[in-house]
Amino acid sequence: MRLRFWGTRGSIAKPGPATVRFGGNTSCVEVRSAAGTLLVLDCGTGAHGLGHALVANRTRPYRGHILITHTHWDHIQGFPFFAPLFLPGDEWDVYAPRGLRESLRDTLAGQMQYTYFPVSLEQFAATVRYHDLVEGVFSIGDVQVSARYLNHPALTLGYRLEVDGVSVVYATDHEPHSRALADGRGDLTGEDRRHAEFLTGADLVIHDAQYTAAEYPTKVGWGHSTVESVVRVSRAAGARRLALYHHDPMRDDDALGYVVEAAQAQAGPALDVFAAAEGMTVDVTPSAVPRAPAAKAPITARTSVPEEMLDQTVLLALDQPDLRERLMEAVMADGLKLATAPDTDAVLRPSPTGTLSLLMLGSRLGGRDGLEVARAVRDGGECGDKDMPIVLVAADEAEADRAAGAAAGVTDWLVAPFSMLYARTRVRAWALRQACRWIAAAAPPDEVERLRALHERGILDTPPEERFDRITRLARRLLDVPTAMVTLVDAERQWFKSRSGFDVTETARDLAFCSYTIQQDEIFVVPDALADPRFADNPVVAEGPRLRFYAGRPVHVAGRRVGTLCVADNRPRQLAEDDKRALDDLAALVEKELA
Ligand SMILES: [Zn+2]
Numbered sequence: 292m293r294l295r296f297w298g299t300r301g302s303i304a305k306p307g308p309a310t311v312r313f314g315g316n317t318s319c320v321e322v323r324s325a326a327g328t329l330l331v332l333d334c335g336t337g338a339h340g341l342g343h344a345l346v347a348n349r350t351r352p353y354r355g356h357i358l359i360t361h362t363h364w365d366h367i368q369g370f371p372f373f374a375p376l377f378l379p380g381d382e383w384d385v386y387a388p389r390g391l392r393e394s395l396r397d398t399l400a401g402q403m404q405y406t407y408f409p410v411s412l413e414q415f416a417a418t419v420r421y422h423d424l425v426e427g428v429f430s431i432g433d434v435q436v437s438a439r440y441l442n443h444p445a446l447t448l449g450y451r452l453e454v455d456g457v458s459v460v461y462a463t464d465h466e467p468h469s470r471a472l473a474d475g476r477g478d479l480t481g482e483d484r485r486h487a488e489f490l491t492g493a494d495l496v497i498h499d500a501q502y503t504a505a506e507y508p509t510k511v512g513w514g515h516s517t518v519e520s521v522v523r524v525s526r527a528a529g530a531r532r533l534a535l536y537h538h539d540p541m542r543d544d545d546a547l548g549y550v551v552e553a554a555q556a557q558a559g560p561a562l563d564v565f566a567a568a569e570g571m572t573v574d575v576t577p578s579a580v581p582r583a584p585a586a587k588a589p590i591t592a593r594t595s596v597p598e599e600m601l602d603q604t605v606l607l608a609l610d611q612p613d614l615r616e617r618l619m620e621a622v623m624a625d626g627l628k629l630a631t632a633p634d635t636d637a638v639l640r641p642s643p644t645g646t647l648s649l650l651m652l653g654s655r656l657g658g659r660d661g662l663e664v665a666r667a668v669r670d671g672g673e674c675g676d677k678d679m680p681i682v683l684v685a686a687d688e689a690e691a692d693r694a695a696g697a698a699a700g701v702t703d704w705l706v707a708p709f710s711m712l713y714a715r716t717r718v719r720a721w722a723l724r725q726a727c728r729w730i731a732a733a734a735p736p737d738e739v740e741r742l743r744a745l746h747e748r749g750i751l752d753t754p755p756e757e758r759f760d761r762i763t764r765l766a767r768r769l770l771d772v773p774t775a776m777v778t779l780v781d782a783e784r785q786w787f788k789s790r791s792g793f794d795v796t797e798t799a800r801d802l803a804f805c806s807y808t809i810q811q812d813e814i815f816v817v818p819d820a821l822a823d824p825r826f827a828d829n830p831v832v833a834e835g836p837r838l839r840f841y842a843g844r845p846v847h848v849a850g851r852r853v854g855t856l857c858v859a860d861n862r863p864r865q866l867a868e869d870d871k872r873a874l875d876d877l878a879a880l881v882e883k884e885l886a
């Protein structure tokens with residue numbers, strides 16, 4: 292993988308004699324895989340130079356992908372000046388974190404309104420597609436991209452790129468969650484530890500390192516890392532190289548040189564630290580020493596979140612009136628629903644508004660300790676499920692006992708002082724994480740009888756049989772799909788009596804598309820799983836076999852829907868009338884065999 296820095300400065304472009312060495316343009320990095328996939332990381336003012344270089348050197352038509360971390364100016368100001376967007380025949384895909392109420396396209400169009408810019412977004416001659424991202428894993432060409440929320444006063448994603456046997460993490464702008472880490476000391480816990488996991492074994496980490504620990508006390512809550520914290524996290528993650536990035540506009544070349552020397556001294560020999568410099572090219576090659584494998588992302592998917600899934604309730608439960616008021620404002624700013632709990636009982640009682648997506652708990656509530664309340668919620672409170680994030684709100688850093696919090700099941704901390712804007716970003720990140728889970732099908736009303744019919748047939752866990760396999764082979768051929776299966780939906784799992792083009796013998800019932808199919812008599816069709824909120828984040832869609840299309844016809848035993856004959860594809864598609872009839876006929880053959 293080869294990459295080139297076109298902009299390295301943070302916050303505002305800073306050209307001039309004092310920034311010649313490390314550069315004055317804002318964030319922009321060009322990345323190319325060996326196979327030629329072109330990625331552009333952020334579109335700060337550095338994108339102007341990159342755009343012209345692409346136009347001058349082009350093999351037409353161009354196909355590229357722009358990954359934007361967030362839409363603060365220093366990361367998008369070069370977008371309207373990116374020359375390839377004005378060339379007909381080119382194709383660009385633009386990715387950025389999804390806001391709660393406006394799309395990426397609207398946000399980018401905003402900075403191109405006629406008051407600010409003479410050309411509008413509609414005037415791009417290239418084909419430009421916009422993708423609103425949430426946290427997850429997806430592919431761009433041969434590059435696997437993992438996106439993870441960073442800690443910044445705007446919804447921000449860091450990107451981990453894996454291709455050609457190497458991994459590069461691009462993490463800007465991000466502030467350490469704990470004060471101790473910002474100072475470059477203390478253990479990595481909670482979200483700080485998860486951030487380090489995101490960097491695990493990276494061959495190159497490009498990380499915002501805007502401030503030094505000495506400067507940090509006046510920059511708390513600004514959403515940026517200290518050099519000391521970045522070195523510490525990169526070392527803990529076992530990264531090989533670290534490019535300090537998003538340089539403070541107040542730091543001239545000489546000062547930055549000293550900062551790098553100090554960082555190298557802190558890093559020691561295991562981690563190669565340098566400052567990203569405009570015009571610098573870096574070839575990232577696989578390490579001779581085998582690296583620790585990257586941590587697996589817990590939730591995965593690229594998906595647009597439908598509006599109705601954002602109707603989520605945040606429960607605020609804390610004594611401190613000043614913090615409570617700021618948090619109420621932060622929750623309601625994006626139209627999330629708000630519930631408040633004056634005491635512990637109200638937190639532990641089932642919520643009248645349905646499922647909660649987030650609990651924000653004070654370090655004191657009704658005279659009780661917040662950690663104690665968190666523990667009680669995890670141990671059997673009914674207001675949310677076990678995966679509901681609990682964010683503990685602490686009045687100061689001394690109150691934020693992160694080790695005790697982790698033991699009590701606390702997901703994250705919000706430590707005062709914080710601005711309303713900052714709290715709003717944290718709330719948004721957690722709400723979006725919650726919105727992006729797949730929905731498991733409910734059990735059909737005749738579940739007991741259905742399972743009895745299935746178990747009485749005695750077919751579960753029997754060896755493959757040609758009389759079923761020939762049907763799935765035919766289904767594959769007739770419907771022109773890579774996968775066809777005869778599935779039986781058991782109490783907790785779906786088991787495959789026959790499978791053609793699929794090499795798993797069973798999956799959890801919660802993951803099964805067929806759990807939906809057995810709720811109806813007609814054929815159940817999902818034309819594009821990624822566009823369907825019931826499946827977009829399902830691990831078989833977001834990772835693993837990456838299914839996009841599914842069609843299943845229930846099969847009956849003794850009049851009960853015990854399973855399905857289903858087909859699946861990795862491409863979205865429709866089920867034509869002929870295909871439906873074929874699936875019907877084949878399912879009838881399955882039923883005959885089962886009988
Ligand atoms: Zn920035």
Ligand SMILES: [Zn+2]
Binds near residue numbers: 361443464514
């Ligand atoms: Zn920013």
